[in-house]
Amino acid sequence: MRRRSFKEPASRRVFMIINYIILGTVCLIVVIPIWNVLITSFAKDVDVMGNEYLLMPRSFTFDNYYRVLNSGYMNAFKNSIFVAVVGTLFSMVVTVPMGYALAQKELIGRNILMKLIVFTLVFDVGIMPFYIVVRSLGLINKMAAIIIPVGLSTFNLIIVKNFMTSIPVSLIESAKLDGYDDIRILLKIVVPLAVPIIAAVTLFYFVGYWNRYFEVVMFINDSRKYTLQVVLRSLIFESDDSLGGNAAYVYNNLKMAVMVLGMLPVLVIYPFIQKHFVSGLMVGGVKG
Numbered sequence: 001m002r003r004r005s006f007k008e009p010a011s012r013r014v015f016m017i018i019n020y021i022i023l024g025t026v027c028l029i030v031v032i033p034i035w036n037v038l039i040t041s042f043a044k045d046v047d048v049m050g051n052e053y054l055l056m057p058r059s060f061t062f063d064n065y066y067r068v069l070n071s072g073y074m075n076a077f078k079n080s081i082f083v084a085v086v087g088t089l090f091s092m093v094v095t096v097p098m099g100y101a102l103a104q105k106e107l108i109g110r111n112i113l114m115k116l117i118v119f120t121l122v123f124d125v126g127i128m129p130f131y132i133v134v135r136s137l138g139l140i141n142k143m144a145a146i147i148i149p150v151g152l153s154t155f156n157l158i159i160v161k162n163f164m165t166s167i168p169v170s171l172i173e174s175a176k177l178d179g180y181d182d183i184r185i186l187l188k189i190v191v192p193l194a195v196p197i198i199a200a201v202t203l204f205y206f207v208g209y210w211n212r213y214f215e216v217v218m219f220i221n222d223s224r225k226y227t228l229q230v231v232l233r234s235l236i237f238e239s240d241d242s243l244g245g246n247a248a249y250v251y252n253n254l255k256m257a258v259m260v261l262g263m264l265p266v267l268v269i270y271p272f273i274q275k276h277f278v279s280g281l282m283v284g285g286v287k288g
Contacts, residue, residue: 041065041256048252064257073231073258079143080210080228081265087147087209088202094152095201096194099160100186103167121154127218134219145219146212146227153208156201163197164190199273207266228262 036054044059068074101107102114130149139145167190175185191198213229220226235255 037256037259040253041260043253045251045253064253065261067254068257068261073228073261075224076226076228076231077261079225080262083143083146083212083227084206084209084265086143087151087212088205090147091151091153091156091205091209092198092202095157095160095205096191096198097186098152099157100164100182100190102157102161103164117154117157121158131218140219141221141225142219143225146215147209150208150212150215153205156204160194160197160201163194167193203270203273206269210265232258232262 032055039054039057040048041064042057042060042062043054044061044063047054047058102110102117104110107113134140134145134149137148139148171189171193172185175189180188211229212227213233216227216230235258
């Protein structure tokens with residue numbers, strides 16, 4: 001028996017072609033600047049003296065990376081790593097237990113607490129009250145000023161809470177019948193089941209701390225404690241001889257090398273949690 005071939009309607013084919021064109025354009029807009037950064041970071045000084053936009057390599061050298069690794073950049077890199085790692089751990093220690101507590105329907109004042117939390121998502125206190133609180137706590141010019149005041153994200157807390165609400169209540173009740181307290185339930189039952197959302201939120205926190213700039217400029221006075229983003233901004237927009245020796249001008253190849261090294265930590269972490277990322281956000285964002 002001959003199968004009847006299925007022919008897509010013309011409108012469907014036009015729709016798919018338009019989709020491919022739009023998605024291809026978006027991909028090019030995203031990929032081309034990254035490709036330019038990578039190619040330029042390996043270029044020699046002579047190839048970038050005219051501030052040319054390189055899409056094809058004209059030369060290849062590791063000199064730019066050697067200069068960066070042997071310069072003051074590495075101190076800022078270490079500061080950023082410290083803030084990102086310690087800050088992410090601190091935020092997860094705060095966010096996960098709070099999300100679990102708010103997911104319990106028998107929690108006294110749960111609705112009021114959720115309304116107060118959502119209120120902080122909509123309204124901001126402003127820069128001056130924020131600075132006054134940090135100064136009153138004695139955190140000025142301390143790395144803790146970049147971590148503690150921004151240690152909890154309302155958005156991350158809500159999606160963690162929503163995910164944990166989807167965990168069957170029967171599992172929690174069975175654990176309580178077996179004599180488990182809340183801490184053991186959280187560590188042995190809830191956390192293993194919440195790995196997808198924990199992975200997604202961990203990435204959110206890590207990227208947030210890694211890109212931290214505003215708080216560093218406002219609270220840190222010692223240049224030795226500056227993070228990578230502050231140093232990178234100074235390198236790009238100002239004359240900076242900390243990376244180029246006695247040079248009065250830093251060429252784009254050296255700037256791009258700093259950018260590539262600045263992207264590496266996130267690029268290294270993302271593949272390990274990518275498989276949990278989408279599923280965690282889907283459940284955490286849909287469940288109420």
